[in-house]
Amino acid sequence: MVDSLPFLLEGAKITVLLSLGSIIGSLIFGLVIALCRMSSNSVLSRIARIYISFFRGTPLLIQLLIWYNGFTFAITPEGWQAALVGLILHFSAYIAESYRGAIQSIPNGQWEASYSLGMNYYQTFREVILPQAWRIAIPSIWNSLIDVAKSSSLASVITVPELTSIADQRSASSLIVLPILLEAALIYWGLSTLLEWSRERLERRLRIIK
Known part of the structure; x- marks a missing residue:
């Protein structure tokens, strides 16, 4: 476990960067989708409704595979690019x-x-x-943001060398499976706890401002 920790922390850096990019993108794009969904323009509203239904109604793993493997006839994206696009599009539907x-x-x-x-x-x-809406939406939005950080682990399936991928490689090469996977789980738990702490602090700050 001690020998694997530096490798896991390197993978955690990629997990954090991927999560941050996905969180920022989901917050921005989710607002755009929400505004389209509430638009008086029936075309925009219908498109947004279909978008939300599709991305909430299909598995994230399938979506990631679509972005990574489904368009190879036209483009060949890097794994992190497909993961970033997939996470943003998926979670923006929930945040919207x-x-x-x-x-x-x-x-x-x-x-x-x-x-x-x-x-x-x-x-x-x-x-x-x-x-005012932001204050009301914080709890549900933050749950989605925590899910973004945890779901970034699926990027390991499309060759992104993030935390889960590194943990799987190290456990396979060392034949010490459970301790290394638990070590990775503790790092994810730490990231989720940090996001939860930031939510509580933001809510306290908004209450003071209010």
Whole structure:
């Protein structure tokens, strides 16, 4: 276990980078999908609805294999590229629904009061609605973000040398399976705990600001 720890930490660096990129991308793209889903434009709304249904209704592993192997006739992506795209597209569907539920929970009076003050739609959404919706959506969104970090382990299937891949290689080469896999599990647990701690701290900060 001691000999394997440096290798596992190197894999953990890739896991952290992949998770961070996927988290940022999912938060941004999830908001875009949520806005399309609530749009008065029936075409945009229908596309967003199909998108959410597809990516929530199919396994992430299948999606990763599609991005990595399914388009080799046109492009040959690196494993980390396919993993990043797959994680962002998959979890943005869940985050979009969290955004949508939070935004729709804001009373219509908030919109009307903002319009009466001379604010347009975009100003109202940016300065009044979104900050309130963000506070409401934090618990469900953060659960999705923790799932992003854990689900990054599936990138090992498409040749990304992240934590799970390195742990599997080290356990196979040393024939010491359980201790090394438990060691990797503890690192994932640490990452999830760090995300949970950041959520609690953010919620406390928002309560103080409020």
